[in-house]
Amino acid sequence: MYDFVVVGAGPAGSRFARSASERGRDVLVLESGEVGRPLACSGHVSLDVWKFVPDDAREELFQNDIYGARFHLGGAESEANTFYKDEPVSNAIDRVGLDRTLAAYAEAAGADVRDGHTVTRVEEGPGGVAVTARGPDGTETFEGRMVVGADGPRSKVRDEVGLPEPDELLHGVLGFDHEPDDQDHVDVHLTVPRFFAWRIPRGEAGVEYGLAVAPGDDAPDRFEALLDDYDVDLDERCSGAIPIGPPDRTVGRRSLLVGDAAAQTKPFTGGGILYGMRAADVAAREVDPRQPATLDDYERAWRAELRDDQRLGHLIRAGYSMPKPVQRAGLRAFSGEIGVHMDRPTSLFSRAQLRALLSWN
Numbered sequence: 280m281y282d283f284v285v286v287g288a289g290p291a292g293s294r295f296a297r298s299a300s301e302r303g304r305d306v307l308v309l310e311s312g313e314v315g316r317p318l319a320c321s322g323h324v325s326l327d328v329w330k331f332v333p334d335d336a337r338e339e340l341f342q343n344d345i346y347g348a349r350f351h352l353g354g355a356e357s358e359a360n361t362f363y364k365d366e367p368v369s370n371a372i373d374r375v376g377l378d379r380t381l382a383a384y385a386e387a388a389g390a391d392v393r394d395g396h397t398v399t400r401v402e403e404g405p406g407g408v409a410v411t412a413r414g415p416d417g418t419e420t421f422e423g424r425m426v427v428g429a430d431g432p433r434s435k436v437r438d439e440v441g442l443p444e445p446d447e448l449l450h451g452v453l454g455f456d457h458e459p460d461d462q463d464h465v466d467v468h469l470t471v472p473r474f475f476a477w478r479i480p481r482g483e484a485g486v487e488y489g490l491a492v493a494p495g496d497d498a499p500d501r502f503e504a505l506l507d508d509y510d511v512d513l514d515e516r517c518s519g520a521i522p523i524g525p526p527d528r529t530v531g532r533r534s535l536l537v538g539d540a541a542a543q544t545k546p547f548t549g550g551g552i553l554y555g556m557r558a559a560d561v562a563a564r565e566v567d568p569r570q571p572a573t574l575d576d577y578e579r580a581w582r583a584e585l586r587d588d589q590r591l592g593h594l595i596r597a598g599y600s601m602p603k604p605v606q607r608a609g610l611r612a613f614s615g616e617i618g619v620h621m622d623r624p625t626s627l628f629s630r631a632q633l634r635a636l637l638s639w640n
Contacts, residue, residue: 280407280422280423280424281305281306281307281391281421281422281423281424282299282304282305282306282423282424282425282568283295283296283299283304283305283306283307283423283424283425283426283427283568284307284309284408284410284421284422284423284425284426284427285306285307285308285309285390285426285427285429286309286398286401286410286426286427286428286429286430286434286435286436287308287309287310287311287428287429287430287431287434287538287540288308288309288310288314288378288381288382288385288392288394288429289378289429289431289538289539289555290331290377290378290381290538290552290555290556291429291537291538291539291540291543291551291555291556291558291559292308292310292427292429292430292537292538292559293308293378293381293382293384293385293390293392294331294381294385294555294556294559294560295427295429295537295559295560295562295563296308296385296388296390296392297381297384297385297387297388297390298559298560298562298563298564299390299562299563300385300388300389300390301388301389301563302563302564304563304568306385306389306390306391307390307391307393307421307423308382308385308390308391308392308393309393309396309398309410309412309421310382310392310393310394310395310396311394311395311396311397311398311430312394312395312397313394313395314378314379314382314392314394315374315375315376315377315378315379315382316375317517318374318375318453318517319451319453319517319518319519320374320453320519320552321374321453321477321479321487321489321550322342322371322372322373322374322377322479322481322487323345323369323370323371323372323465323477323479323487323550324369324370324372324550324552324553325368325369325370325553326367326368326369326370327553328370328372328377328552328553331381331553331556332377332380332381332384333380333384336380339373339376339380340372340373340376340377340380341370341372341373342370342371342372342373342481342482342483342484343370343371343461343463343480343481343482343484344367344370344463345367345368345369345370345371345463345464345465345479345480346363346364346365346366346367346368346463346464347361347362347363347364347368347463347464347465348361348362348363348368348464348465348466348467349361349464349465349466349467350362350467350469350610350614351466351467351468351469351470352468352469352470352603352606352607352610353468353470354468354470354508355466355478355508355509359466360610360611360614361464361614361615362613362614362615363464363615363616364616365616371479371480371481371482371484371487373484377552393414395414395415396412396413396414396419397412397413397414398410398411398412398430398435398436399411399412399413399418399435400439401426401435401436401439401440401534402439403426403440403531403532403533403534404533406424407422407423407424407425407533408422408423408424408425408426408533408534409421409422410422410423410426423568424533424568424569425533425534425535425566425568425571425574426440426533426534426535427534427535427536427537427562428440428442428534428535428536428537428540428541429536429537429538429540429555429559430540431519431520431538431539431540432445432448432519432520432521432522432539432540432542433448433520434536434539434540436534436536436540437536437540440531440532440534441531442526442528442529442530442531442534442536443526443527443528444526445522445523445524445525445526445541445542446523446524446525446526446542447493447494447522447523447524448494448520448521448522448523449474449491449492449493449494449520449521449522449523449549450491450492450493450494450496450498450518450520450521451489451490451491451498451518451519451520451521451549452489452490452491452498452499452501452502452516452517452518453487453488453489453516453517453518454487454488454489454502454506454513454515454516454517455485455486455487455488455513455515455516456485456486456488456511456513457484457485457515458485458486459482459483459484459485460480460481460482460485460486461480461482461483462480463480464480465477465478465479465480466478468490468505469599469606471490471491471492471496471501472492472493472496472600473492473493473596473599473600474490474491474492474493474549474596474599475490475491475599476488476489476490476501476502476505477489477490478509486511488502488505488506488509488511488513489502490502490505491521491549498518502516521539521544521549522539522540522542522544522551523542523544523546523549523596524542524546524593525541525542525543525582525589526541526542528578529541529578529581530574530575530577530578531574532571533571533574534574535562535566535574535577537555537558537559537562538551538555538556538558538559539551539555541555541558541581543555543557543558543581543585545588545589545592546589546592546593546595546596547592547593547595547596547599548592554585554588554589557584557585558581558584558585561577561580561581561584562577562581564580565577565580
């Protein structure tokens with residue numbers, strides 16, 4: 280019997296597997312397809328990502344340094360308000376490569392990582408869990424003391440154990456132009472109701488275009504309009520759900536959710552790579568697979584870890600729906616040099632941001 284059966288080998292699942300394995304837990308990871316595929320997530324991340332991968336992986340994963348962002352209330356040629364630092368704010372990275380690196384890192388710590396295993400059933404019992412999956416050799420059932428749902432916004436584990444869904448699922452669309460672009464600012468367009476569209480230069484890897492819309496909106500048409508505005512025609516595209524707002528509960532009798540399955544994401548961007556990995560470390564630290572009561576310790580601890588940034592992130596997102604004059608005034612007021620950490624909205628109140636504000640005059 281495994282201590283943990285982890286469903287999903289994305290960043291949160293693989294990070295949990297490594298952290299738990301380093302604590303002496305016996306961990307099995309089941310990934311439905313090929314690790315890293317299909318791609319359905321942006322490769323724009325804060326510099327904190329390098330704390331979670333081996334030092335020698337940076338050269339392979341790194342694509343571009345990003346020094347700031349241009350915010351537009353209109354299209355590609357519209358006036359922009361620029362936010363910047365004199366040093367990199369974030370990086371564009373190989374997103375598929377990140378997943379593969381984290382999965383290999385988990386294996387190096389002792390986790391058993393198996394791709395090509397689609398979970399079809401999860402049963403919680405008084406002494407453990409039974410996870411049934413369809414794999415290359417047919418259908419198998421794996422026994423564990425606990426199951427970890429790290430299987431994304433439409434989590435099978437979450438459904439099987441009866442945990443609630445996130446507050447909201449946005450529809451995200453991504454596309455990639457492979458023509459090299461070494462610009463060092465991203466472009467953000469507040470032209471999509473309740474969210475935004477973006478353009479991210481990725482150095483020799485090209486350019487990433489994307490947007491997210493609320494349920495019921497027409498994501499494909501809006502994405503075509505974005506591409507027409509930039510006069511590009513893309514061959515590579517993907518789409519997926521983006522969870523916003525954690526459910527009321529993320530643990531069951533012998534189950535827990537991490538990452539997108541638990542909506543451990545930034546409400547103002549939808550990004551969840553770093554939040555999910557931070558929560559995965561909390562889970563590995565707090566949960567004893569032989570003591571189901573420790574699941575509640577994880578529930579409290581991960582919410583304490585992310586609560587303030589998620590709450591402030593919701594307020595930032597509310598600004599996307601403000602009247603254009605209010606948005607314009609706000610962007611002009613705060614444009615210029617910044618001291619904000621892109622994963623921590625609470626850094627708006629940091630000394631670094633205060634120094635940046637004082638430097639404007």
